[in-house]
Amino acid sequence: MTAALFTEQLLNGVQFGVMLFLIASGLTLVFGIMNFINLAHGSLYMAGAFAAAVTQRLTGSFLAAILVGMLVAALVGVVLEQVVLRRFYGRNHLDQVLATFGLILIMNEGTRILFGPTPLRMNLPDALSGSIEIVPGVPYPVFRLVILGVGLAVAGALYVIIMKTRMGMWVRAGASNRAIASAMGVNVPLVFAGLFAVGAAFAGLAGIMAGPILSVQVGMGEPILILALVVTVIGGIGSIRGAFVAALLVGIVDTFGRVLLTPALGSMAIFMLMAAILAFRPKGLFAVHG
Amino acid sequence: MADLSANPTKSHDWLAAPLLVLALALVPPVSIALGDPFLVKVATRIVVFAIVAVALDLVVGFGGLVSLCHAGLFGIGGYVVAILAYHDFNAEPFGLGALTFAGTSNLAVTLPLGALVAGAIAPVVGAISLRTSGPYFIMITLAFNQMFYYAAVALQKYGGEDGLQIMSTITLGPLDVSNRYRFFYVALAGLALTLLVITRMSASRFGIVLRAAAANETRIVAVGVAPWLYRLVAFTISGIFAGMAGALLAASQQFISPVDMAWDRSGDFVVMAVLGGIATVWGPVLGAAAFIVLELVLSSWTQHWHLAFGLMILLVVIFLRGGLADLRHILKPRTAGGAHG
Amino acid sequence: MAEPILQVTTLMKRFGGLIATNDLSMTVERGETHAIIGPNGAGKTTFVSQLQGLLTPDSGSVVLDGRDITFEPAHKRAHLGIARSFQIASLVPEFTVLAHAALAVQSRAGHSFRFWKKAWQDQSLLEPAREAVAAVGLDSRMHSLASDLSHGERRQLELAIALAQRPTLLLLDEPMAGMGRQDGARMTQLLASLKRQYSIILIEHDMDAVFKLADRISVLVAGHIIKTGTPDEIRNDADVRAAYLGH
Numbered sequence: 001m002t003a004a005l006f007t008e009q010l011l012n013g014v015q016f017g018v019m020l021f022l023i024a025s026g027l028t029l030v031f032g033i034m035n036f037i038n039l040a041h042g043s044l045y046m047a048g049a050f051a052a053a054v055t056q057r058l059t060g061s062f063l064a065a066i067l068v069g070m071l072v073a074a075l076v077g078v079v080l081e082q083v084v085l086r087r088f089y090g091r092n093h094l095d096q097v098l099a100t101f102g103l104i105l106i107m108n109e110g111t112r113i114l115f116g117p118t119p120l121r122m123n124l125p126d127a128l129s130g131s132i133e134i135v136p137g138v139p140y141p142v143f144r145l146v147i148l149g150v151g152l153a154v155a156g157a158l159y160v161i162i163m164k165t166r167m168g169m170w171v172r173a174g175a176s177n178r179a180i181a182s183a184m185g186v187n188v189p190l191v192f193a194g195l196f197a198v199g200a201a202f203a204g205l206a207g208i209m210a211g212p213i214l215s216v217q218v219g220m221g222e223p224i225l226i227l228a229l230v231v232t233v234i235g236g237i238g239s240i241r242g243a244f245v246a247a248l249l250v251g252i253v254d255t256f257g258r259v260l261l262t263p264a265l266g267s268m269a270i271f272m273l274m275a276a277i278l279a280f281r282p283k284g285l286f287a288v289h290g
Numbered sequence: 291m292a293d294l295s296a297n298p299t300k301s302h303d304w305l306a307a308p309l310l311v312l313a314l315a316l317v318p319p320v321s322i323a324l325g326d327p328f329l330v331k332v333a334t335r336i337v338v339f340a341i342v343a344v345a346l347d348l349v350v351g352f353g354g355l356v357s358l359c360h361a362g363l364f365g366i367g368g369y370v371v372a373i374l375a376y377h378d379f380n381a382e383p384f385g386l387g388a389l390t391f392a393g394t395s396n397l398a399v400t401l402p403l404g405a406l407v408a409g410a411i412a413p414v415v416g417a418i419s420l421r422t423s424g425p426y427f428i429m430i431t432l433a434f435n436q437m438f439y440y441a442a443v444a445l446q447k448y449g450g451e452d453g454l455q456i457m458s459t460i461t462l463g464p465l466d467v468s469n470r471y472r473f474f475y476v477a478l479a480g481l482a483l484t485l486l487v488i489t490r491m492s493a494s495r496f497g498i499v500l501r502a503a504a505a506n507e508t509r510i511v512a513v514g515v516a517p518w519l520y521r522l523v524a525f526t527i528s529g530i531f532a533g534m535a536g537a538l539l540a541a542s543q544q545f546i547s548p549v550d551m552a553w554d555r556s557g558d559f560v561v562m563a564v565l566g567g568i569a570t571v572w573g574p575v576l577g578a579a580a581f582i583v584l585e586l587v588l589s590s591w592t593q594h595w596h597l598a599f600g601l602m603i604l605l606v607v608i609f610l611r612g613g614l615a616d617l618r619h620i621l622k623p624r625t626a627g628g629a630h631g
Numbered sequence: 632m633a634e635p636i637l638q639v640t641t642l643m644k645r646f647g648g649l650i651a652t653n654d655l656s657m658t659v660e661r662g663e664t665h666a667i668i669g670p671n672g673a674g675k676t677t678f679v680s681q682l683q684g685l686l687t688p689d690s691g692s693v694v695l696d697g698r699d700i701t702f703e704p705a706h707k708r709a710h711l712g713i714a715r716s717f718q719i720a721s722l723v724p725e726f727t728v729l730a731h732a733a734l735a736v737q738s739r740a741g742h743s744f745r746f747w748k749k750a751w752q753d754q755s756l757l758e759p760a761r762e763a764v765a766a767v768g769l770d771s772r773m774h775s776l777a778s779d780l781s782h783g784e785r786r787q788l789e790l791a792i793a794l795a796q797r798p799t800l801l802l803l804d805e806p807m808a809g810m811g812r813q814d815g816a817r818m819t820q821l822l823a824s825l826k827r828q829y830s831i832i833l834i835e836h837d838m839d840a841v842f843k844l845a846d847r848i849s850v851l852v853a854g855h856i857i858k859t860g861t862p863d864e865i866r867n868d869a870d871v872r873a874a875y876l877g878h
Contacts, residue, residue, distance in 0.1 A: 031425065099608070487746075494748060496745060505725065512715055520744075
């Protein structure tokens with residue numbers, strides 16, 4: 001493997017990783033704080049992508065597409081939470097899995113009814129569609145660099161908020177011990193609803209960023225969701241830091257796995273990684289414990 | 291005879307499973323009488339899925355573990371049958387490292403083999419998934435299912451994403467079972483076996499430990515039982531039956547594809563079990579029947595039937611807690627407290 | 632003199648910055664009923680959990696009948712002779728009273744990898760189970776679901792399960808919690824009848840019961856035992872009064 005190829009794949013891996021982080025961060029906090037297993041999170045990723053694709057088609061503006069996409073994803077997330085998911089907070093995981101499974105069917109079919117079965121294309125504005133040489137001899141797509149930049153910026157912002165602000169402290173308290181946080185006066189339902197909206201927006205953003213690369217189609221959310229679940233499990237439920245490290249790990253292993261191994265083994269690489277890590281750290285790398 | 295379950299209606303529950311099997315056994319003659327082979331085709335699918343749903347019930351209903359990888363184990367059983375039939379049809383030996391085997395279309399060999407392969411993979415999945423608590427278990431089993439799915443898609447030689455057709459004639463020992471009606475009874479025998487084994491297990495010491503651990507792990511540990519191995523064994527046994535069902539499906543539709551083992555199929559199996567009622571062993575049979583019939587009916591009305599289906603699942607989870615099996619209480623009301631004997 | 636049934640030496644347990652068990656040492660003599668009293672938050676339940684095995688101490692040791700069990704998992708300790716009843720009844724809602732006792736008997740009998748015979752028609756399980764249920768006076772509720780029991784009955788069931796384990800050491804975590812006077816008196820009488828057959832550690836707030844049942848009392852304050860003595864000694868001790876009894 002040449003140095004150029006290595007650099008390119010490494011960047012691809014990190015870029016994929018930050019995308020996974022955007023999705024996994026919402027999942028891990030929702031799970032860690034409210035003990036709620038949300039399989040419908042992938043639908044928010046899809047919602048963001050579709051809203052963005054349609055917005056771009058109508059306005060021609062990529063920026064508008066991003067903003068509207070994130071807003072729609074957040075909105076759909078809040079509506080879902082208030083109308084359906086809220087009923088399942090106290091209930092057992094089986095009910096949550098079934099309810100969110102039903103939601104996936106509804107969201108996917110609903111999207112198909114609205115937009116048809118054909119994938120939508122998202123075009124990149126000229127400014128983002130070229131390549132630049134980040135290292136002499138290694139041209140790399142500008143858009144992917146932007147994704148990387150945006151993803152790291154969001155990760156950084158999230159880190160600062162969670163670790164350095166009061167609201168972040170509430171979130172961490174809730175993640176490690178719900179009952180005590182509640183007893184200490186933290187308005188857990190409100191914190192949670194806010195978290196859900198933010199997580200949904202991030203998932204939508206990830207969908208928007210994936211759109212130009214992977215295409216926007218019904219059912220696009222679930223394969224990514226499953227990977228995000230793997231990230232959550234490897235990182236440790238409830239831990240943002242864990243989600244970040246695990247996301248990068250998964251992104252890099254997946255990318256290199258596909259390049260270095262046969263297609264069969266390549267697609268299985270991440271799951272082997274998960275199995276290996278769980279063998280030594282059953283609760284994930286940075287288990288928070290509630 | 292001291293029946294320690296206080297619910298008096300429970301003592302009649304043992305009739306339900308045999309009745310269901312009997313009712314299903316009448317389908318082929320009815321189907322012939324009506325001149326409609328489609329009925330048997332649907333019933334076969336119901337029987338095969340019912341096997342998985344009942345096996346899944348052992349893990350979900352009695353073990354309290356939500357497994358989302360049963361479609362994967364199911365598919366593994368199916369692929370064993372299809373791959374060996376492929377090698378038989380093409381008169382090509384099947385090579386596994388240094389060893390080679392002849393292919394075969396004999397279910398007497400491939401059915402147990404499919405069950406065994408699934409039964410060998412299940413404990414590996416289980417051992418990793420059971421290391422910590424419930425939520426991890428769900429996510430990890432889902433991840434493993436996805437892995438099995440990708441593995442099937444990667445099998446270019448065996449059709450990859452398009453799946454694998456069985457071109458040879460499936461036999462069961464000396465019998466030719468490619469006949470739809472005959473095959474149905476083979477599948478039904480499989481269901482009867484599954485119901486018998488799972489029913490006995492649920493009332494055995496093993497079943498008691500499993501159920502107690504699911505309801506209150508602290509209590510079971512306090513009296514001296516570590517649940518981990520019991521759960522692993524339950525998961526493995528469940529996997530064996532799922533593999534058997536997959537083998538039956540492949541044989542019955544003469545075809546297997548990754549679609550049969552995708553993650554949403556795993557979700558379907560859980561829905562079937564819960565819809566039927568996971569408090570009983572036989573409930574999931576009703577659930578499988580209801581699921582497949584509903585699927586047929588809805589899809590004939592609209593191509594967007596998934597929407598209605600998703601809505602139905604949602605409503606069932608919200609309102610119908612005990613599943614269809616709870617309807618039997620309409621026949622004999624449950625008395626609270628149950629002073630018995 | 633016979634060896635004590637339980638020897639706890641300099642037990643320490645921290646949760647982050649909080650020291651829940653602080654250099655705790657005590658012994659329990661064979662056949663003794665040893666009560667542990669102390670203000671709320673003193674760490675009584677944490678202590679019991681370390682004896683039972685749900686928690687592992689950071690340092691120190693727990694020796695049961697001459698055997699170091701400090702790091703043995705809880706399920707193993709049940710087979711070594713420890714039975715714990717929980718402050719908040721820990722039951723299986725769909726099982727009957729008899730079934731709970733049978734579960735304990737079943738566990739004692741060895742592994743449960745038996746897949747065919749019906750457990751609840753097995754007299755070798757049911758006989759001892761019935762005895763345990765009768766011993767705590769719950770015969771009339773033998774076939775009632777745990778979810779249908781009154782509060783007092785649940786506490787009785789907790790005790791029945793513990794007895795069905797045929798333990799050498801009973802760890803009773805507030806067996807009288809939440810009971811009215813009648814139920815409480817009944818439970819006290821019941822415990823009195825068990826006194827010589829078992830060694831008992833009794834965590835309780837009900838002082839009447841404690842002074843009636845205990846051979847010795849240890850006072851636990853902030854994770855540490857400040858005094859151990861006979862009921863009379865404790866009752867009249869100035870330090871104990873100051874720390875706990877309040878006057």
